[in-house]
Amino acid sequence: MLIFLYGQDTYRMHEKLNEIIENYRKAHKSGLSLKYFEEEKFNLNEITNEVQTVSMFEEKKLIILKNLSAVTRAAVKGGKEDSSSLTTQVDDGLLEFLKKIKNSEDTNIVIYEENKIKATSPLVKFLKNNAKTQEFSMLEGEKLKNWVRKKFLTYEAEVASGVVEKLINFVGNDLWQLNNEIKKLVNYKLRRVVEEKDIDLLVKPKIESDIFKTIDAIAQKNKKQALTFLHKHLEKGDNPLYLFSMINYQFRNLLIIKDLIERNRPYYAILKTANLHPFVVKKSYEQAGKFSFPELKKIYQKIFQVDLAIKTGKINSETGLDLLLSEI
Numbered sequence: 001m002l003i004f005l006y007g008q009d010t011y012r013m014h015e016k017l018n019e020i021i022e023n024y025r026k027a028h029k030s031g032l033s034l035k036y037f038e039e040e041k042f043n044l045n046e047i048t049n050e051v052q053t054v055s056m057f058e059e060k061k062l063i064i065l066k067n068l069s070a071v072t073r074a075a076v077k078g079g080k081e082d083s084s085s086l087t088t089q090v091d092d093g094l095l096e097f098l099k100k101i102k103n104s105e106d107t108n109i110v111i112y113e114e115n116k117i118k119a120t121s122p123l124v125k126f127l128k129n130n131a132k133t134q135e136f137s138m139l140e141g142e143k144l145k146n147w148v149r150k151k152f153l154t155y156e157a158e159v160a161s162g163v164v165e166k167l168i169n170f171v172g173n174d175l176w177q178l179n180n181e182i183k184k185l186v187n188y189k190l191r192r193v194v195e196e197k198d199i200d201l202l203v204k205p206k207i208e209s210d211i212f213k214t215i216d217a218i219a220q221k222n223k224k225q226a227l228t229f230l231h232k233h234l235e236k237g238d239n240p241l242y243l244f245s246m247i248n249y250q251f252r253n254l255l256i257i258k259d260l261i262e263r264n265r266p267y268y269a270i271l272k273t274a275n276l277h278p279f280v281v282k283k284s285y286e287q288a289g290k291f292s293f294p295e296l297k298k299i300y301q302k303i304f305q306v307d308l309a310i311k312t313g314k315i316n317s318e319t320g321l322d323l324l325l326s327e328i
Helices: 010-027 044-052 068-076 083-101 122-130 141-154 163-171 175-189 196-202 209-219 223-235 240-262 267-273 278-288 293-311 317-327
Strands: 002-006 034-038 061-066 107-113 132-135
Touching: 002 010, 002 122, 010 034, 010 061, 010 107, 010 175, 034 044, 044 061, 044 083, 083 107, 083 122, 141 163, 141 175, 163 175, 163 196, 163 240, 175 196, 209 223, 209 240, 209 278, 223 240, 223 317, 240 267, 240 278, 240 293, 240 317, 267 278, 293 317
Parallel strands: 002 107, 002 132, 034 061, 061 107
Antiparallel strands: none
């Protein structure tokens, strides 16, 4: 049997692979017929020999082929042949091999792909049509919130209202980091309820430098530069809803800090009363001086209007980002 696991969410994909391996080990105690082949260690002749070798324990074999898209890079490394020719040779060899063993009763092969796949590749088309396939896309929205809630429950932790949303705003949808931050929060609270203030204390917000650059560009009335910074994130594949939420989050912080500055609070008092991570207070304090309080209120009101338009389906999130920056 062939199993094809792929997608950007490597955390859940890794969990699935571990589940397959653990189930295999429960059924086949020796574990001697479990083999890994990945990237530079990949060798089609060795894999073929492994499949053809009769197991001394009469166990079903489990072979893990990890990151096949990197195999071509290994094939052309140091080679003198044309890389496109080698790519075809490698893909064709893999394809023929998988065709021969797809219905094997004594061998299961897991193709585990963390890298971006080419949907038009004959190899990928074959796997999607002949393998038990599961794609792991990045979680968003309510699915992401549910994952965070379940992960807290896994660690037998209770959370206060607003904790899940705030943690996602701080970290984004990187499940590896979310899991690490959840474990950190649970260990800190020692079976007490996790609160929003704990996130402020322990979790460093994932605010990219370009987000701060975008805010600076807005302060300088340089809309073109602000759009350039944001579109760099979009080109990298960052979710526009996430970018919008971070701009929303940062301008909310600027309003809080600016209000305290207007009331002549010293920096140490702002640091104590703002209920924000020190990293955020420092950045926000620097940027707050570039806006007047009425300007910040006007921008925040515009953010609210665009957010409402996105949530009611009047515009999509990417258009909302462009509209926001063009009108503030």
